[in-house]
Amino acid sequence: MDLLRHLRYFLAVAEELHFGRAAARLHMSQPPLSQSIQRLERELGVRLLDRDARHVALTDAGRRILTEARGLLAGEDRLRALAERFRHGEAGSLRAGVPPDLGGRAVAALLPAFRRRSPVELKLREIGTAEQLRALADRSLDVGVLRFPFDVSWLSLGPVLTSPLGVLLPRDHPLTAAPDVRLADLNGLALVLFPRATAPALHDEVLTTCARHGYTPAEVHQAGNPEFALGLVLAGGAVALHDGVAPPADAVWRPLRGTPLLWRTSAAWPRGRQTPAVTAFADAVTEVLTAQGMRHAEGTLPRYPRPAAEYLS
Amino acid sequence: MTAARVRAAFTDAGVTGRLHAVDLDQPDREVSVGADDPVVLASVFKVPLVVSLHHSTHDLTRRITLGQDRSTGPTGVGGMLDPVTMSLRDLAYLAITVSDNAAADALMDLVGTDDVNRTLRDLHLTRTVVVHRARDFMRTMAEDAAPAELPAALTDPVVLSRLRALNPDHTNRGTARDLTTVLRHIWQHDDCAPIRHTMARQVWPHRLASGFPFDDVRVAGKTGTLPTIRNEVGVVEYPDGGRYAVAVFTRSASTAFTLPQADAVIGTAARLAVEHLR
Missing domain, CATH: 3.40.190.10 (Periplasmic binding protein-like II)
Structure with a gap:
């Protein structure tokens, strides 16, 4: 049974102590309201209201249950309001x-x-x-x-x-003389790249793009840590890819001509x-x-x- | 164990994949990796199509003419310029061996999607459904990609995320397990003998067959390809009589058209599964 709905009807009757006025307040007719109260009493197994031809009064049980019902219905209101706020992305x-x-x-x-x-x-x-x-x-x-x-x-x-990638070179490398570097100029240098297992598709894409632009590194060092990558560059014989945002001070960053890698x-x-x-x-x-x-x-x-x-x- | 190795092979190749492999003669022996997940069939739909054709009352030696309004594609009649007259069985041969879209759609116009789906239901396959022809899902790709232009738009991940042709809810769909059931039917039913013969003549070497570089092992298959989607279903037959149906459906992370590793992992995954079954 929809307990909360029946409790809401019971609340209206208990506050009005009159079926006609309660029905009007609920925008419904009186017979279904009476049936609802009877069903609620059957469900709970206690009489909630004493009624005769002219009067409606709460039983003792009705009075106590009314207090609990108010708590439950207020809880429902809070729950629905909260859900509404989540729905509009204002909470949580x-x-x-x-x-x-x-x-x-x-x-x-x-x-x-x-x-x-x-x-x-x-x-x-x-x-x-x-x-x-x-x-x-x-x-x-x-x-x-x-x-x-x-x-x-x-x-x-x-x-x-997108952010275009450049390369980190040791300070004294001849390629640092020019303002940018062609990928094909890197032949003979090893490439320092993130470990393949961390992003296999991107790893392969980088190597394919290097090959497309004439650079097939003889060796690819897989470095997970930027400090380790930098170390391999500074030791000579290798370049690392870098987006040029705050490059390490020990190395020189140069963009790649034609921005082939992004x-x-x-x-x-x-x-x-x-x-x-x-x-x-x-x-x-x-x-x-x-x-x-x-x-x-x-x-x-x-x-x-x-x-x-x-x-x- | 085998399933974990298959998953690792998919990951290493930069794809997500589903696989079902089954021993044709002991169907309780199987390998499953997401075998019941819905997948996009792409040109694999041509397999249930030719099964339906071979169970129909059509005279397969009857010749029909494909005019210039036929479907297009890079291979077979789909790539030719002039009207072509050909028998139904030769159209089936081109639809399977070179994934000829014009040949397949001409057969689909004759057989109809209702009959193809009835064939699938007769095999108790409820999750495999053919809703349209090659030209129809090609048209939805152009519509969904607009205003971006094909083919370059089909490497743009933002465009791909809105293509109905890549969504199993909106195109020809199935599951890996359903497709090995279709293969078992083809390898058991006399009507389907010509399909077995034709699938063994498929030209592509880069997917399923690449996993079995053994001259004494026969690989019969049918590929399916759409942006990021690479599939193949087929049967691998060893000289000792071992026969295994394998269905592999993958999606690549990369949107590049040319991805040799994503093609090859279909063969690698299939071999891992078949080794387990042997």
């Missing part, structure tokens, strides 16, 4: 993931940028793309900031922002689970990363799908 918390290499300055800017847009509490976790995808899938994360590529088939995406980043959340707080977070991410120099993705390369693609002629 938003669980968001950001990649470990986002940088302290970006994280510091993200919190106030979100707070300006949403009253919801923001709970940030620092986790990589693969782990964010798992957390979004098992609903332990509401929204993430993900580095491409990843399977987008079940996600909605915010604007895709990190692409966007906010992402499971499709159909966009709330105002998610929108506010995606907008805050765009604001912060744009201020940090990232740009909206633009332009595409010519693409020549091969016959094995089966679907494009």
Whole structure:
């Protein structure tokens, strides 16, 4: 039985002590109201009201139960109001993931940028793309900031922002003489890259792009820690990729000519689970990363799908 | 154990994948990785189509003409310029061996999606449904990508996230387990002998077959490809009589059209599963 509805009717009758007035207040007719009270009495197994032709009065049980009913109904009101606030994205918390290499300055800017847009509490976790995808899938994360590529088939995406990559070179390397470096000029140097297991698709994409532009490193060092990567560069014989935001002082950063390599980043959340707080977070991410120099993705390369693609002629 | 190795192989290749492998002669022996998850069939839909054709009353030697309004594609009649007259069985041969969209759609126009779905229901496959032809899901891709232009738009992850053709709810769909059931039917039923012969002549070497680089092992298969989607279903036959149906459905993280590792992992995953079954 819909106990709360019947209790609401009982409350009206108890306050009016008159079925006609109670029915009018509830915008219903009297017979269904009487039936409702009878059903409630049957459900609870006690008489709540004494009624004769002219009077309605609360029984002792009715008086005590009325007090409890008021508490329950007030609880229902609070519950519904709270749900309403969640529905409009004004309450609760938003669980968001950001990649470990986002940088302290970006994280510091993200919190106030979100707070300006949403009253919801923001709970940030620092986790990589693969782990964010798992957390979004098992609903332990509401929204993430993900580095491409990843399977987008079940996600909605915010604007895709790009940051062009350059290289870190030792101070005394001849390539530092020019304002930029061609990928093909790096032949003979080893490449320092993040461990393949942390993002296999991106790792392969970087190496494919290097090959496309004439650089096939003889050796790829997998470095998880930026300090270790820097060490390999400073030791000579290797270059590391870097987005040029606050490069380490010991090395020299040079952009790559033609910006062949880009990190692409966007906010992402499971499709159909966009709330105002998610929108506010995606907008805050765009604001912060744009201020940090990232740009909206633009332009595409010519693409020549091969016959094995089966679907494009 | 095997399932974990298959999953690790998918992850290492930058894809998420589903697989079902089953011993044709001992169907209780199987390997399953997400075998009951809904997947997009892409050109794998041509397999239930030709099964339905071979159970129909159509005379397979009858010749029909495909005019210039036929479906297009990079291979077979779909890539040709002039009208082509060909028998139904030769159209089936092109639809399977080179994934000819024009040939497949011409057959679909004859057989109809209702008959294909009836064939699937007769096999008690309720999660595999064919709702449209190759030209129809090609059209939805162009519509959903607009105003961006094909083919470049099909490497843009934002565009891909809105394509109905990549969503099992809105296109030809199935499960890995359902597709090995279709393969078992093909390998058991006399009507389907020509399909076994044709699938063994598929030209693509880069997916299922790449996992079995052994001259004495026969691989018969049918691929399916759409942006980020790479599939193949097929049967692997060893000279000792061992026969295994395998269905692999993958989605790549990268949106590049050319991803040799994502193609090859279909073969690697299939071999891991078949090794377990042997």
